[in-house]
Amino acid sequence: MRRYLLGILALLKYCICGDVVNFDGDIKDFVVGNSKLFVLTDHRLHQMRHDLYEEKRKDIINATHHNRVNILVPFDANGTLITCGTFEDGYCEVLDINDITNSIYYESNILVGPRQKDKSVAFIAGRFLFVGKMDEDAKPQDSLFSVVSLLSTLESQPGGIFSRIAEGSDASIQSTVRDVEFVDGFQRVSPSESYLFLNAKTDYGRKVHIMWMNSSKEKKIHIIKSLQAATIRCCSDKVRAVLVACTVIPSVNGVIWAGVFSAQNQQDPENSALALYDISNVQGRVKGFCAYDEKPCGSESGSELQPLSVVFKYSSMSAVAAVRNGSWIVLFIGTSDGQLIKLVLDEKFTPGCPTVLFKSDDERAVFTRMHFDPVDFKHIYIALKKQLRRVSIVQCAKYSTLKDCRAAQDPLCGWCVNTHRCSTQDECSDTSWVSITKNSFEKQLFSFQMTENSSRKITLYLSLSLESTGNHAFSCAFTRGTTKLCDGADLSAAFPDCSCSFSDQMLYTGGLKVSATVTIEDQKITEMLTLRNCSSITENTPNASYTQCVQCISSGCHWSSSSQRCEWTHGPGPQLNIKDACKHLLSEMDYSISIGDSCLHRMRENTNYFCLSSQKSSGQV
Numbered sequence: 001m002r003r004y005l006l007g008i009l010a011l012l013k014y015c016i017c018g019d020v021v022n023f024d025g026d027i028k029d030f031v032v033g034n035s036k037l038f039v040l041t042d043h044r045l046h047q048m049r050h051d052l053y054e055e056k057r058k059d060i061i062n063a064t065h066h067n068r069v070n071i072l073v074p075f076d077a078n079g080t081l082i083t084c085g086t087f088e089d090g091y092c093e094v095l096d097i098n099d100i101t102n103s104i105y106y107e108s109n110i111l112v113g114p115r116q117k118d119k120s121v122a123f124i125a126g127r128f129l130f131v132g133k134m135d136e137d138a139k140p141q142d143s144l145f146s147v148v149s150l151l152s153t154l155e156s157q158p159g160g161i162f163s164r165i166a167e168g169s170d171a172s173i174q175s176t177v178r179d180v181e182f183v184d185g186f187q188r189v190s191p192s193e194s195y196l197f198l199n200a201k202t203d204y205g206r207k208v209h210i211m212w213m214n215s216s217k218e219k220k221i222h223i224i225k226s227l228q229a230a231t232i233r234c235c236s237d238k239v240r241a242v243l244v245a246c247t248v249i250p251s252v253n254g255v256i257w258a259g260v261f262s263a264q265n266q267q268d269p270e271n272s273a274l275a276l277y278d279i280s281n282v283q284g285r286v287k288g289f290c291a292y293d294e295k296p297c298g299s300e301s302g303s304e305l306q307p308l309s310v311v312f313k314y315s316s317m318s319a320v321a322a323v324r325n326g327s328w329i330v331l332f333i334g335t336s337d338g339q340l341i342k343l344v345l346d347e348k349f350t351p352g353c354p355t356v357l358f359k360s361d362d363e364r365a366v367f368t369r370m371h372f373d374p375v376d377f378k379h380i381y382i383a384l385k386k387q388l389r390r391v392s393i394v395q396c397a398k399y400s401t402l403k404d405c406r407a408a409q410d411p412l413c414g415w416c417v418n419t420h421r422c423s424t425q426d427e428c429s430d431t432s433w434v435s436i437t438k439n440s441f442e443k444q445l446f447s448f449q450m451t452e453n454s455s456r457k458i459t460l461y462l463s464l465s466l467e468s469t470g471n472h473a474f475s476c477a478f479t480r481g482t483t484k485l486c487d488g489a490d491l492s493a494a495f496p497d498c499s500c501s502f503s504d505q506m507l508y509t510g511g512l513k514v515s516a517t518v519t520i521e522d523q524k525i526t527e528m529l530t531l532r533n534c535s536s537i538t539e540n541t542p543n544a545s546y547t548q549c550v551q552c553i554s555s556g557c558h559w560s561s562s563s564q565r566c567e568w569t570h571g572p573g574p575q576l577n578i579k580d581a582c583k584h585l586l587s588e589m590d591y592s593i594s595i596g597d598s599c600l601h602r603m604r605e606n607t608n609y610f611c612l613s614s615q616k617s618s619g620q621v
């Protein structure tokens with residue numbers, strides 16, 4: 001009885017809080033720290049549990065005093081939440097991260113964040129606080145502006161908490177560019193490095209810059225002096241000179257970063273592009289940005305960063321976040337028309353089909369910053385004007401068969417053979433989980449190859465593009481009409497491969513239609529295969545074409561690029577996909593169309609998918 005009650009209570013705890021909260025003001029910013037969320041609206045700061053249950057709230061504005069909070073930074077190591085605002089001449093307050101109504105420290109007459117502008121960046125770098133903002137206090141005659149400052153975070157540090165003072169002078173990066181807009185900034189923990197991203201508007205036009213600093217240095221002055229900067233370019237098809245949003249993609253080797261760039265023309269269906277860059281080695285300086293008293297302030301050196309890959313284009317993306325799972329990258333893209341799109345990239349940064357996780361009914365723009373649930377990492381929070389939503393990033397449960405689960409092409413979903421469900425790995429035992437393979441964007445679920453030996457026996461090797469660490473009951477059956485294709489004795493099967501042999505007499509008639517049925521535990525998948533005489537595919541045409549090459553590969557044969565002929569394969573082995581085997585027979589333009597086709601093909605396999613208009617136009621989506 002007691003256990004029963006507890007069960008109900010536990011259930012209640014999770015059910016009373018929905019996945020959406022509507023605030024009474026627009027959301028200005030929100031951050032995640034210490035398994036909690038802190039949501040800032042026009043006039044209140046809310047402390048929420050990760051399931052969106054509100055724990056505390058704090059007014060930041062009252063009847064007599066105007067205030068705008070412009071810095072909101074969780075400082076987990078200190079157990080505090082740093083807030084600063086514009087009240088009177090500015091102030092900063094250190095709050096207890098577990099109870100924001102508990103103020104630990106308050107300092108007035110200090111303006112840390114921007115006075116008017118919305119866009120600024122602030123984040124903790126070890127024992128310091130980086131703040132990047134446009135210098136609003138500059139006088140018209142000034143030629144040098146302070147754009148990044150490094151503040152102390154503890155009273156015990158030289159100069160005290162919130163002090164800008166470094167050894168000798170202010171710890172700041174200066175600029176000759178008046179119009180700068182900070183988009184985002186990140187702290188890498190190991191090694192300790194700080195990154196800032198900004199848009200600069202000069203007489204010569206707009207540019208996107210990255211700043212890097214070595215924050216493992218002991219002294220502020222040395223951190224500031226370690227400044228390296230570069231210009232980031234997007235993209236080869238069209239100049240998109242404004243950075244809208246960005247994210248660092250967790251990676252073992254190097255630092256991969258994704259940015260949303262805009263050409264600032266909402267009418268253009270390809271106005272914004274999402275591009276990936278390797279930012280692990282920023283070297284040099286950019287014109288107009290310098291540390292301390294360098295003269296002239298930053299002369300251009302080093303190279304521009306070019307994209308590793310442009311993975312998505314759309315009329316108006318507004319936000320991006322990423323998770324990594326092994327070699328897979330899963331991107332979440334927010335749009336100005338209120339959609340949350342999920343896009344999976346394989347290890348070559350090739351995108352799969354975008355899927356829409358959420359769409360708002362009234363097209364409110366998704367707020368630039370999105371955060372993952374700090375507790376389960378299976379949800380992402382998005383803000384849409386007054387609304388905060390917790391959206392599930394894995395929706396495996398909607399696929400009810402192994403085939404559909406695999407067609408979803410989601411590395412976070414796999415078929416769990418013992419629960420008979422499509423689920424995440426942690427909801428399954430390790431050996432029961434059947435997932436997609438590394439190259440699954442390039443492969444169909446079924447692929448086959450054929451060999452012929454000297455006694456004119458054909459062997460058909462069938463391979464399923466699936467992966468698992470467990471042993472599963474696995475069998476295959478090949479039939480033509482009602483008769484079996486091969487002798488039972490010749491049939492061998494071990495997950496995920498099987499093979500069988502038959503006499504080549506069967507192929508005399510030309511194409512032989514065979515039905516292949518594969519059974520994995522209780523899941524039965526049937527596919528029709530068309531078997532052909534490999535030697536006859538290019539028989540009468542010495543100069544083979546792309547179409548013949550495609551026919552050759554899709555008939556399970558080998559394409560010899562030296563003799564331009566289709567041949568029997570030499571046995572089961574890694575089969576080249578059509579794209580790689582036949583691309584030399586295509587002009588570049590046709591090539592991009594053929595990539596789009598593979599995406600369309602996946603759409604046909606699974607109706608839960610749709611591709612956005614942007615992918616028709618180029619090989620990039």
Ligand SMILES: *[C@@H]1O[C@H](CO)[C@@H](O)[C@H](O)[C@H]1NC(C)=O
Pocket residue numbers: 062063064065
């Ligand atoms: C408004 O806030 C200020 C500063 O916190 C405080 O001094 C003042 O008493 C408050 N006024 C009201 C009406 O709550």
Ligand SMILES: *[C@@H]1O[C@H](CO)[C@@H](O)[C@H](O)[C@H]1NC(C)=O
Pocket residue numbers: 077078079080094104105153154155156161
């Ligand atoms: C957090 O910062 C405050 C303000 O500097 C300081 O008084 C306090 O000791 C710090 N707490 C920890 C746990 O570092």
Ligand SMILES: *[C@@H]1O[C@H](CO)[C@@H](O)[C@H](O)[C@H]1NC(C)=O
Pocket residue numbers: 214215216217218
């Ligand atoms: C950063 O600074 C530390 C301490 O001075 C140094 O050991 C390290 O090599 C520096 N890292 C880079 C990439 O310069």
Ligand SMILES: *[C@@H]1O[C@H](CO)[C@@H](O)[C@H](O)[C@H]1NC(C)=O
Pocket residue numbers: 325326377412424425426
């Ligand atoms: C990512 O992959 C690992 C195995 O490579 C798995 O254990 C883990 O559960 C996956 N993460 C998520 C979020 O599914």
Ligand SMILES: *[C@@H]1O[C@H](CO)[C@@H](O)[C@H](O)[C@H]1NC(C)=O
Pocket residue numbers: 453454455456457459490501
């Ligand atoms: C040809 O393959 C069949 C079926 O696997 C096998 O029985 C036969 O021995 C093979 N012949 C030669 C010459 O390898």
Ligand SMILES: *[C@@H]1O[C@H](CO)[C@@H](O)[C@H](O)[C@H]1NC(C)=O
Pocket residue numbers: 504505507508533534535536539
């Ligand atoms: C396959 O095609 C080659 C070349 O045309 C021909 O020599 C061979 O007899 C054919 N084999 C069968 C079984 O039809």
Ligand SMILES: *[C@@H]1O[C@H](CO)[C@@H](O)[C@H](O)[C@H]1NC(C)=O
Pocket residue numbers: 542543
């Ligand atoms: C085959 O290609 C070669 C080289 O491209 C060309 O010289 C020859 O005329 C072509 N033959 C036919 C039959 O198209």
